[in-house]
Amino acid sequence: MKITIVGSGYVGLVTGACFSEVGIDVVCVDIDQSKIDNLNNGIIPIYEPGLEEMIVRNMKKERLKFTTNIAAAVKESEIIFISVGTPPDEDGSADLKYVLAVARDCGKHMNKYTLVITKSTVPVGTSLRVKKAIQEELDKRKVNIDFDVASNPEFLKEGAAIDDFLKPDRIVVGIESEYAEELLTQLYKPFVLNGHPIIFMDIVSAEMTKYAANSMLATKISFINDIANLCELVGADINQVRKGIGSDGRIGNKFIYPGIGYGGSCFPKDVQALIKTAGEYNYDLQVLKAVEAVNKAQKSILFNKILNYYNGDVKGKTVTLWGLSFKPHTDDMREAPSLEIVSKLLKAGARVKAYDPVAIPEAKHHFGDTISYYNDQYEALIDSDCLAIITEWPEFRIPNFNVIKKLLKTPAVFDGRNIYDKDEMRQNEFDYFCIGVDTVRYIL
Numbered sequence: 001m002k003i004t005i006v007g008s009g010y011v012g013l014v015t016g017a018c019f020s021e022v023g024i025d026v027v028c029v030d031i032d033q034s035k036i037d038n039l040n041n042g043i044i045p046i047y048e049p050g051l052e053e054m055i056v057r058n059m060k061k062e063r064l065k066f067t068t069n070i071a072a073a074v075k076e077s078e079i080i081f082i083s084v085g086t087p088p089d090e091d092g093s094a095d096l097k098y099v100l101a102v103a104r105d106c107g108k109h110m111n112k113y114t115l116v117i118t119k120s121t122v123p124v125g126t127s128l129r130v131k132k133a134i135q136e137e138l139d140k141r142k143v144n145i146d147f148d149v150a151s152n153p154e155f156l157k158e159g160a161a162i163d164d165f166l167k168p169d170r171i172v173v174g175i176e177s178e179y180a181e182e183l184l185t186q187l188y189k190p191f192v193l194n195g196h197p198i199i200f201m202d203i204v205s206a207e208m209t210k211y212a213a214n215s216m217l218a219t220k221i222s223f224i225n226d227i228a229n230l231c232e233l234v235g236a237d238i239n240q241v242r243k244g245i246g247s248d249g250r251i252g253n254k255f256i257y258p259g260i261g262y263g264g265s266c267f268p269k270d271v272q273a274l275i276k277t278a279g280e281y282n283y284d285l286q287v288l289k290a291v292e293a294v295n296k297a298q299k300s301i302l303f304n305k306i307l308n309y310y311n312g313d314v315k316g317k318t319v320t321l322w323g324l325s326f327k328p329h330t331d332d333m334r335e336a337p338s339l340e341i342v343s344k345l346l347k348a349g350a351r352v353k354a355y356d357p358v359a360i361p362e363a364k365h366h367f368g369d370t371i372s373y374y375n376d377q378y379e380a381l382i383d384s385d386c387l388a389i390i391t392e393w394p395e396f397r398i399p400n401f402n403v404i405k406k407l408l409k410t411p412a413v414f415d416g417r418n419i420y421d422k423d424e425m426r427q428n429e430f431d432y433f434c435i436g437v438d439t440v441r442y443i444l
């Protein structure tokens with residue numbers, strides 16, 4: 001079996017690496033020449049645990065190749081995945097220009113039956129537009145070639161992408177022909193061996209499933225953040241409340257961790273895009289609008305706590321941030337809560353020092369030299385007034401609190417991810433502020 005994957009970003013690379021890992025011949029295509037050159041030299045453009053080793057291993061076995069030559073790649077494969085970006089337009093709807101450009105490339109170059117599968121997250125109806133674009137190109141060429149389109153949304157999480165792909169909770173596939181179902185059943189066989197189901201459905205439902213899944217997860221997060229904020233006011237502890245509700249199987253204990261708002265390349269844009277789609281059908285998705293509004297407010301929460309602590313004035317204060325990426329185990333800075341916090345701190349006249357185990361090169365694209373970067377988490381604390389935890393990297397979980405206290409001018413820790421224990425912080429005589437727990441203030 002030979003497949004082509006167009007778009008070699010987070011999803012395309014993980015998909016390509018994992019399919020080649022089970023013995024399938026994969027060609028990954030991208031329009032970015034420098035990305036492809038780097039990949040051909042074993043340089044992986046993103047940080048994703050396990051990805052580099054898997055790519056290099058399969059390149060050596062010659063099962064995984066990288067190219068910018070889409071014409072050749074389309075001709076070589078019967079199965080083509082589209083996994084290019086679908087960033088938000090100015091009005092919040094998904095920008096489909098990259099997806100449709102690839103569809104046209106398929107139509108321009110296919111020379112035999114081809115199954116074109118959209119893996120990018122796309123609004124309902126996009127596969128039909130993909131089909132139309134391919135057909136238009138075939139018509140221009142005046143050729144009659146049979147093809148199918150399918151929708152196969154991806155559910156991997158960054159930081160755990162390889163595991164999610166190899167052992168998916170489920171694989172969702174939208175199809176409109178029996179042959180496409182056969183091909184996809186065959187292709188995904190190695191991934192469903194352990195009982196993970198492959199769920200076939202119509203294409204529109206598959207496209208909708210992806211947005212519904214991300215929106216449901218975003219809803220859980222905004223809900224718990226809203227409850228966390230209320231906990232602070234009434235004197236309850238969200239960490240206990242979370243355990244209390246999470247043990248109810250109907251609610252579940254995943255994705256109910258309070259924090260400083262969801263970030264990343266998908267939840268924010270997908271929630272926005274679904275609201276937009278609903279609007280096009282004159283339907284008001286009220287719940288999701290609230291989810292978005294709560295998330296926006298939540299991204300300011302840690303800054304507000306810092307400002308409050310310094311009596312409304314952080315001018316001249318230095319704040320050290322531990323963590324910059326939108327979640328641990330990735331260098332992805334897209335929509336990271338750190339972007340909002342840094343911007344607010346700088347605007348208020350504070351200085352910012354930062355440490356992140358892997359995201360500093362990415363962060364430099366966003367912050368430039370407006371903040372200082374450190375390669376050591378403790379060094380980043382020297383001469384700082386306080387510490388803020390932005391991303392819950394494992395290495396921040398059991399730090400040397402004595403060193404932190406010695407280095408900070410005020411022993412204040414603002415924990416945006418609730419990784420520390422309030423009682424332990426009290427014993428260590430910190431002023432400790434987290435999310436959804438009544439605040440602990442000892443020194444000042």
Ligand code: NAD
Nearest residue numbers: 007008009010011030031032083084085086098120121154
């Ligand atoms: P990305 O920005 O990391 O990668 C997209 C790649 O496509 C880039 O390398 C770009 O150069 C390439 N590209 C653009 N136009 C092209 C063209 N015409 N031909 C060839 N290559 C082209 O994006 P991503 O994070 O991998 O996301 C891709 C899609 O998958 C999006 O729709 C996203 O919503 C969805 N998704 C992402 C994740 C995730 O964790 N990042 C998870 C599930 C679904």
Ligand code: UGA
Nearest residue numbers: 154155156157158221255256257259262263264266326327
């Ligand atoms: C998310 C989904 O989890 C994937 O299933 C989906 O495929 C992907 O989006 C996508 O469509 O791109 P990802 O954005 O990589 O994956 O990361 P998550 O682990 O979902 O985290 C997203 C954000 O939510 C992070 O900022 C994280 O800190 C926050 N979060 C997550 C919370 O604040 N609380 C939680 O309990 C869980």
